[in-house]
Amino acid sequence: MARKNLLTGLLGNEFPDGNSAEQATPEGEKTPAPHLGVMGTRGAIGAVTRSIEQLKAQSIVDIAPELIEASFIADRLESTPESHRALVDSIREHGQQVPVLVRPHPITEGRYQIAYGRRRLRAVAELGRRVRAVVKPLTDQQLVVAQGQENSARTDLSFIEKALFAARLEEGGFDRETIMAALSVDKTGLSRLISSAVKIPRDIIEAIGSAPRAGRDRWIELATRLENATAVAAARRLIESDGFARKDSDERFNAITNVAAPKPAKTPRPAVWKAEDGTRVAHIKEDERNLTLAIDKKAAGEFGAYLVEQLPEIYAAFKRRANK
Numbered sequence: 461m462a463r464k465n466l467l468t469g470l471l472g473n474e475f476p477d478g479n480s481a482e483q484a485t486p487e488g489e490k491t492p493a494p495h496l497g498v499m500g501t502r503g504a505i506g507a508v509t510r511s512i513e514q515l516k517a518q519s520i521v522d523i524a525p526e527l528i529e530a531s532f533i534a535d536r537l538e539s540t541p542e543s544h545r546a547l548v549d550s551i552r553e554h555g556q557q558v559p560v561l562v563r564p565h566p567i568t569e570g571r572y573q574i575a576y577g578r579r580r581l582r583a584v585a586e587l588g589r590r591v592r593a594v595v596k597p598l599t600d601q602q603l604v605v606a607q608g609q610e611n612s613a614r615t616d617l618s619f620i621e622k623a624l625f626a627a628r629l630e631e632g633g634f635d636r637e638t639i640m641a642a643l644s645v646d647k648t649g650l651s652r653l654i655s656s657a658v659k660i661p662r663d664i665i666e667a668i669g670s671a672p673r674a675g676r677d678r679w680i681e682l683a684t685r686l687e688n689a690t691a692v693a694a695a696r697r698l699i700e701s702d703g704f705a706r707k708d709s710d711e712r713f714n715a716i717t718n719v720a721a722p723k724p725a726k727t728p729r730p731a732v733w734k735a736e737d738g739t740r741v742a743h744i745k746e747d748e749r750n751l752t753l754a755i756d757k758k759a760a761g762e763f764g765a766y767l768v769e770q771l772p773e774i775y776a777a778f779k780r781r782a783n784k
Contacts, residue, residue: 520559523593525585528562528572533604533628548583556584559592561610563603575603576610601638604629608642618670620657620679626650627657652676659683661692667699668716669709682717691720730754 560577574581584591622643629639640650656679685691698704698719730743743754755764
C-alpha cells in the first residue's frame with residue numbers, strides 16, 4: 461500500500477506522484493484504502509486510530525526544519541547514500557509533494573516532534589527549504605501508532621527494521637496491544653519480531669543494516685546462531701575487519717551469517733600403537749562416547765583374534781584390580 465493513499469485518507473487531498481514518499485506509486489496504479497491495524501475500530505486502539513484519521517481536518521503549514529526534532533522511538537536504520545540522494549534530487553526537481561506529520565513538542569514550546577517523514581525532513585533541510593507539515597496534537601500512544609502504521613504501508617521496510625521498532629516500543633513501555641496496532645500484526649507475528657530484535661546484539665544489527673533481501677526466516681536463523689558467545693565474538697571481529705563496511709547491507713548480512721555458522725567438530729586422527737619390534741599393531745581413536753581399538757589384520761591379525769578370545773579374562777582382571 462502506497463503512503464500517498466495513507467495521506468489521502470488523513471488529509472482528504474490527492475497529491476501528485478513523485479516524492480510522495482521515499483518510494484512512489486507508479487502512475488495509475490490503484491492502491492487499497494489504508495487499513496486500521498489488527499484492532500480495527502474497536503477498543504482503545506480503534507479510538508487512537510480514529511483520532512489520527514481526523515488529521516483530514518488539519519491544514520498544512522511550512523516549518524523551519526531546525527524546529528523539528530526526531531521521534532522518541534527510532535523506526536528505521538540509516539538509509540543508503542544512494543536512496544538519500546535520489547530523494548533530494550526528486551524534491552529539488554518536483555518540490556515536497558507530501559507533508560510530514562509532526563506534533564507540538566511535549567516539553568519545549570515553539571518546537572515540534574516528528575511522527576513520520578524523517579527522510580523527507582532531512583532532504584528538505586539539506587536543500588535549505590522549509591518543510592511542509594501537518595501539525596497535530598498527539599499523545600505518545602497516538603504518535604507511535606501513526607508512525608508505525610505509516611511504516612507498515614511502505615514496501616521497502618525490512619523485517620529487521622520492523623523488529624527493531626517493535627522492540628524499541630516495548631522497551632519504551634508501550635503495551636502489546638498498541639504495538640500490534642502500530643505494526644498491523646497479530647500476537648504471533650509480534651512475538652517473532654521482538655524475539656529476533658532481542659536475541660541479536662543491537663550493535664551487530666546496526667552494523668548489518670536493513671538487509672532488505674533477508675526475510676524473517678533468515679534473521680531468525682541468524683539469531684539462533686548468535687546464541688553462541690563464540691559466534692558473537694567472530695561476528696564482531698568481522699565487523700571491524702577491512703572492507704566489511706564497504707559491502708552493501710545484504711552482503712554484510714551474508715558475511716555475518718557465514719562467520720556465525722557452527723563449526724563442524726574436528727575428528728581427531730587415530731593414534732597408532734606400535735609393538736617393540738616397530739610393528740604398527742593397532743589404531744586407537746577416542747571421542748566423548750567411545751574408545752575404538754582397530755587391529756591391523758594384515759600386520760597382526762592373529763593378535764587380534766587372541767585379544768578377542770582373552771577379553772573376558774582381561775575384563776575380569778581389570779574388575780579385580782579396581783575392587784582392591
